[in-house]
Every structure is written in structure tokens, then in C-alpha cells.
Amino acid sequence: MxxxxxxxxxxxxxxxxxxxxxxxxxxxxxxxxxxxxxxxxxxxxxxxxxxxxxxxxxxxxxxxxxxxxxxxxxxxxxxxxxxxxxxxxxxxxxxxxxxxxxxxxxxxxxxxxxxxxxxxxxxxxxxRQLAIPGMAEFAWNIDSYKGAKAFDDHLKAIAGALAVPANNTYVIIGAGMTGIELAAEMRDRIEQHAGAAAAQAARLILVERGARVGPTFGDEPRPVIEQALKLANVELRLGTGGASVRRDSVTLTTGEEIATATTVMTVGMxxxxxxxxxxxxxxxxxxxxxxxxxxxxxxxxxxxxxxxxxxxxxxxxxxxxxxxxxxxxxxxxxxxxxxxxxxxxxxxxxxxxYTTCLDLGRFGAVFTNGFDRKLKTFGPEAKKRKRWINTEVINPPNPGPVDRIFAEMRIDERGR
Ligand SMILES: Cc1cc2nc3c(=O)[nH]c(=O)nc-3n(C[C@H](O)[C@H](O)[C@H](O)COP(=O)(O)OP(=O)(O)OC[C@H]3O[C@@H](n4cnc5c(N)ncnc54)[C@H](O)[C@@H]3O)c2cc1C
Missing domain, CATH: 3.50.50.60 (FAD/NAD(P)-binding domain)
Structure with a gap:
């Protein structure tokens, strides 16, 4: 040392x-x-x-x-x-x-x-680590690259066996931003590895302990989110959470047991x-x-x-x-x-x-403004913005002259 x-x-x-x-x-x-x-x-x-x-x-x-x-x-x-x-x-x-x-x-x-x-x-x-038996061993996450990679490898691994209903059932615990975005994206994720028919047949379940999805979202954007989840055929379980997770099932706090090979935790940070x-x-x-x-x-x-x-x-x-x-x-x-x-x-x-742009999969996205999340736009127009954020705004500067890199990383004229 x-x-x-x-x-x-x-x-x-x-x-x-x-x-x-x-x-x-x-x-x-x-x-x-x-x-x-x-x-x-x-x-x-x-x-x-x-x-x-x-x-x-x-x-x-x-x-x-x-x-x-x-x-x-x-x-x-x-x-x-x-x-x-x-x-x-x-x-x-x-x-x-x-x-x-x-x-x-x-x-x-x-x-x-x-x-x-x-x-x-x-x-x-x-x-966030919760005291849910089996969470650490059997639940997937998309919290880090490592977690997201392991989750994707799992989707690939089960893609050939989706005729078994539990294998084509996906339970996402936590309907905050991450859980909603994942639920809305899941059919595309399944389609990538297993094809359109399997994706169409998949059962998606989003679990939220609050009374509504997106508990921290204001009342303005929430109806848009609910509509998008409905169109994506996502089943909701509200007012409940995960009680225990196993390799082939999850039990909710209501006592409901769901046979699934895939429980994903999106319970906040x-x-x-x-x-x-x-x-x-x-x-x-x-x-x-x-x-x-x-x-x-x-x-x-x-x-x-x-x-x-x-x-x-x-x-x-x-x-x-x-x-x-x-x-x-x-x-x-x-x-x-x-x-x-x-x-x-x-x-x-x-x-x-402060703005929020939430991806809603094939439905588009929803864009809000302010800490009280006033609805600004949704659907394809918001999706364009989300793509721009995800593929341009959040990237570090491209290689090139150091002066340009410093300028791009500096506090801008709006103080950001
Ligand atoms: C799935 C998901 C979706 C999200 N969606 C959005 C969104 O749509 N919009 C939005 O604004 N935010 C979103 N967030 C939140 C956003 O990603 C975080 O707020 C942001 O990444 C925080 O940046 P950071 O630099 O503070 O921390 P991080 O991005 O977490 O970076 C910290 C780094 O430090 C590393 N580290 C930790 N401990 C150590 C250690 N002991 N030694 C060395 N390195 C260490 C970590 O591994 C990590 O690489 C999302 C987060 C997740 C997980």
C-alpha cells in the first residue's frame, strides 16, 4: 500500500x-x-x-x-x-x-x-434493498450495466422455452419511472430474442404498493401513463408489493402467487x-x-x-x-x-x-415540466424528445480539441 x-x-x-x-x-x-x-x-x-x-x-x-x-x-x-x-x-x-x-x-x-x-x-x-426473501438471489434488476446485462442474458436464455406459461410471464415490482419504462418496453425486449408471436402472447404484470401507478407523478401525466400501459396490455396489481421471490414464482403481499421465471425489482434507489x-x-x-x-x-x-x-x-x-x-x-x-x-x-x-421525459414504449412518451410535473406533451412528439435525450443529450463529448470538450462540459449560460 x-x-x-x-x-x-x-x-x-x-x-x-x-x-x-x-x-x-x-x-x-x-x-x-x-x-x-x-x-x-x-x-x-x-x-x-x-x-x-x-x-x-x-x-x-x-x-x-x-x-x-x-x-x-x-x-x-x-x-x-x-x-x-x-x-x-x-x-x-x-x-x-x-x-x-x-x-x-x-x-x-x-x-x-x-x-x-x-x-x-x-x-x-x-x-433499494428490501427485506424480501429471495430478492437478492432470484430477482433481476436493471439498476446497473451488470444487472441489465444479466437480465438481458436471461431473456435470451428463456427465449426458446416461452411455450411454458411461467417462462413468458414477467412480473415487475415497483411502478415508478423505471418500472413503467421497463413494462412499456418489455414486448419489444421479448420480440428481440423470441419473435413477435411470443412477445404478443407474453403476460406482463406491474406491481405497485401505492394506490396508483407512478406514485410520484402528478395527476396530469398519470392518465397518459395508464392509457399507455393499457394499450401495452400490462396487468396492474395496485396496493401490494412483493412478499417473496423464487426462481419460478413470486408471491405478493396480498397472498397471490404468480408462476414466473422473471421477477424484476424496480423499487427505487x-x-x-x-x-x-x-x-x-x-x-x-x-x-x-x-x-x-x-x-x-x-x-x-x-x-x-x-x-x-x-x-x-x-x-x-x-x-x-x-x-x-x-x-x-x-x-x-x-x-x-x-x-x-x-x-x-x-x-x-x-x-x-426540472423536466421529466418518460418512455412509454410503442405508445410514445410523456414529457412534463416542473417539480409538480405539469403535462407538456405526450405520444410520438414526446418520444422524439426522449430519443434525443437518450441518444444525444446524455452522451459525454465526442473526442476532439480539448477547448471544445471543456466548453461542452462547462456550466452553460442558463446555469446548467
Ligand atoms: C433504470 C434507470 C432508469 C433511470 N431513468 C432516468 C430517467 O429517465 N431520467 C433521469 O434523469 N434519471 C433517470 N435515472 C436516474 C439516473 O440514472 C441517476 O440519477 C444518475 O445516473 C445519477 O448520476 P450519478 O453520477 O450521481 O450516479 P451514477 O450514475 O450512479 O454513477 C455513480 C458511479 O459510481 C460508481 N460507484 C459506486 N460506488 C463506488 C465505489 N465505492 N467506488 C468507485 N465507484 C463507485 C457506480 O458504479 C457508478 O458507476 C434512472 C436510473 C435507472 C437505474
Whole structure:
């Protein structure tokens, strides 16, 4: 084990380093945080050592993991990160010591301890773990690339045996955004591996413990969602949840037992368990309370961003765990961590514009505006927007001149 002191992110590598920023988590927030820290160092002509710890060197497009072809839903970021002068460490952060200002990272070549002057925690979220017997062993998920790939391999594996009714029955537990998008997409997913007839015959069941689907959706978009699920012939079980899962069946809390080879959990997300190692206050999802500069309240030199941060998006609303939030928040967190080290003014995080675009499969999509989710548009028009978001907006910049990449990753004129 050795202490790594970092490389110069700026200059020719001989100028003394003015500080070390360590970003944990290579998702949207971590990537944008590291890039913006490097951008500030460049602007100020001050060498900072910026290190990004990514578990595998890929940016996973988690919002797209309900789609087909999971192999296309992650992007290697090594070249991009290197072009920006950021050091990439591939490994899993296991231990944060805020007193010693070190993080232990386990990689394929062993364990190393990385020191920091400013830490940016951006390790995202994970599928909420519920005390449902059999969930860990037998339920599928689309929470990460690994989960989505295993789920897709399973769909492929059972595709030849769909004449057995249980094999062509799919139970999705949790009718939030992810569960609804997956339910609406399922017939296309089955068709890809087993053909149109099997997809048409499939039984799809969406289970929700609330009284309506999309409990956090407002009343305006919900009728559209209900219509789309009806057209997709999705059976609903409302006011109930999963009680136990087995390889070939699931039992609901009502006592109903459904024979199925495929139970998928889409029951929401909790902040990464690393938040527990930071001695700050956390919300009910495990997110750390941060101030307007995204510093963890009461913990010196630690910033949190994306799904691990509980921040005000405006004067009333707390930011939602989402892709748009995590990218923008990452920009502010990285920028502020660098400004902090270089004695530059902070930029206060605010992101008052919040929109949602929910994929509804063959029906199209539904697009809402605001934290109260006012219905803006739905059907094919909203679907065009969803495709644009999924295939363009959320991608990291293409390779090319560094100035252009920094400009694309910077806080824009609308503060996003
Ligand atoms: C199926 C699904 C659908 C979604 N749909 C939408 C949508 O339509 N719109 C929307 O806005 N949002 C959507 N979301 C939410 C969105 O994906 C997240 O809010 C967003 O990805 C959060 O970004 P992040 O950078 O904070 O965290 P993440 O994207 O979770 O990235 C964190 C990264 O850190 C890694 N990591 C975790 N722990 C460690 C560790 N100890 N060491 C090293 N690395 C670690 C993780 O593996 C991950 O790669 C969806 C999420 C899912 C799962």
C-alpha cells in the first residue's frame, strides 16, 4: 500500500501542485465534476492534481438500462479523461477517512491509499434493498450495466422455452419511472430474442404498493401513463408489493402467487453506501445534506454531488435523483472544489428547471415540466424528445480539441 500524490492536471508537470482533488465515482456527476475542476485549474493557470476513481473506466447510461442491447449503453471514458489531464484510477473506493483525508481504493492490481485536499463524492445510487426473501438471489434488476446485462442474458436464455406459461410471464415490482419504462418496453425486449408471436402472447404484470401507478407523478401525466400501459396490455396489481421471490414464482403481499421465471425489482434507489462513511446528516434516501456550494454540511473539505447529495435546486424544492441533476450538480461540485483550493469565488448551485421525459414504449412518451410535473406533451412528439435525450443529450463529448470538450462540459449560460 502506498500513498499516491497525484499528477499535475495542468502545466508541464514541473510546477508545484497547488492541491489534490479526488473524485469518487465515474458516472455523470463524477465525470463532470472532474472535468470542471480541471477546467478551473486551466483557467487559473494553476496546476491541480485531479484524480477520478471509476470502478471500471465506463460511464454507464443508467437512464437507458430499460432498453435493448445493454452492451451499447455504456461508454469507455479513459481517453476523454486523459485528454483533460485527469488521472483515472480504476478501482472501487472502500474506505474514506475524513480525518486523515485519505481514501482506500481496491483495484485489480491491489489496494492503494489516495490522499486528497478536496474530496468529491459522486458514487451515485443503487437499487433499494428490501427485506424480501429471495430478492437478492432470484430477482433481476436493471439498476446497473451488470444487472441489465444479466437480465438481458436471461431473456435470451428463456427465449426458446416461452411455450411454458411461467417462462413468458414477467412480473415487475415497483411502478415508478423505471418500472413503467421497463413494462412499456418489455414486448419489444421479448420480440428481440423470441419473435413477435411470443412477445404478443407474453403476460406482463406491474406491481405497485401505492394506490396508483407512478406514485410520484402528478395527476396530469398519470392518465397518459395508464392509457399507455393499457394499450401495452400490462396487468396492474395496485396496493401490494412483493412478499417473496423464487426462481419460478413470486408471491405478493396480498397472498397471490404468480408462476414466473422473471421477477424484476424496480423499487427505487438509495444513495451509495459510501455516504455512511461521511459524518454528515443524511436524508431518507441516504443522501448527504450539502450547502449551496455542494459542500457536505459540517464536514470540512468534502463535496457531494448527484445521487449522493441532498441539495436545494431552488428556494423550495430539493433536487431529484436524476441524470439532468447529476450532470449539472457535478459541474458545480468540481468547479467549487477547485475554486476552494485556488481561492476563487464559489458558484452557488441552483437548478430550478426540472423536466421529466418518460418512455412509454410503442405508445410514445410523456414529457412534463416542473417539480409538480405539469403535462407538456405526450405520444410520438414526446418520444422524439426522449430519443434525443437518450441518444444525444446524455452522451459525454465526442473526442476532439480539448477547448471544445471543456466548453461542452462547462456550466452553460442558463446555469446548467
Ligand atoms: C433504470 C434507470 C432508469 C433511470 N431513468 C432516468 C430517467 O429517465 N431520467 C433521469 O434523469 N434519471 C433517470 N435515472 C436516474 C439516473 O440514472 C441517476 O440519477 C444518475 O445516473 C445519477 O448520476 P450519478 O453520477 O450521481 O450516479 P451514477 O450514475 O450512479 O454513477 C455513480 C458511479 O459510481 C460508481 N460507484 C459506486 N460506488 C463506488 C465505489 N465505492 N467506488 C468507485 N465507484 C463507485 C457506480 O458504479 C457508478 O458507476 C434512472 C436510473 C435507472 C437505474
Amino acid at each position: 502506498g500513498q499516491h500524490n497525484g499528477i499535475a492536471a495542468n502545466g508541464d508537470g514541473t510546477a508545484p501542485i497547488k492541491g489534490r482533488i479526488l473524485v469518487l465515482g465515474g458516472g455523470y456527476s463524477g465525470l463532470f465534476a472532474a472535468a470542471n475542476a480541471a477546467d478551473v485549474a486551466r483557467e487559473c493557470d494553476s496546476p491541480l492534481s485531479i484524480t477520478l476513481v471509476s470502478k471500471d473506466g465506463y460511464l454507464e447510461h443508467r437512464p437507458r438500462l430499460y432498453e435493448k442491447n445493454p452492451d451499447t449503453l455504456r461508454v469507455a471514458v479513459g481517453d476523454l479523461v486523459e485528454a483533460l489531464g485527469i488521472r483515472l484510477v480504476v478501482g472501487v473506493a472502500t474506505l474514506i477517512d475524513v480525518r486523515a483525508k485519505t481514501v482506500t481504493v481496491a483495484g485489480v492490481n491491489g489496494t492503494q491509499v489516495l490522499g486528497y485536499d478536496r474530496l468529491v463524492l459522486a458514487t451515485g445510487s443503487e437499487l 438509495s444513495a451509495s453506501a459510501l455516504t455512511e462513511q461521511i459524518p454528515g446528516k443524511r436524508d431518507e434516501s441516504g443522501r448527504l445534506h450539502v450547502d449551496d456550494n455542494l459542500q457536505v454540511i459540517g464536514v470540512e473539505h468534502v463535496y457531494a454531488t448527484g445521487d449522493v447529495a441532498c441539495a436545494y435546486a431552488d428556494d423550495v424544492n430539493v433536487a431529484v435523483m436524476s441524470c439532468q441533476t447529476s450532470r449539472t450538480m457535478g459541474k458545480y461540485a468540481g468547479r467549487n472544489a477547485a475554486c476552494d483550493l485556488l481561492g476563487q469565488p464559489f458558484r452557488r448551485y441552483r437548478q430550478p428547471d
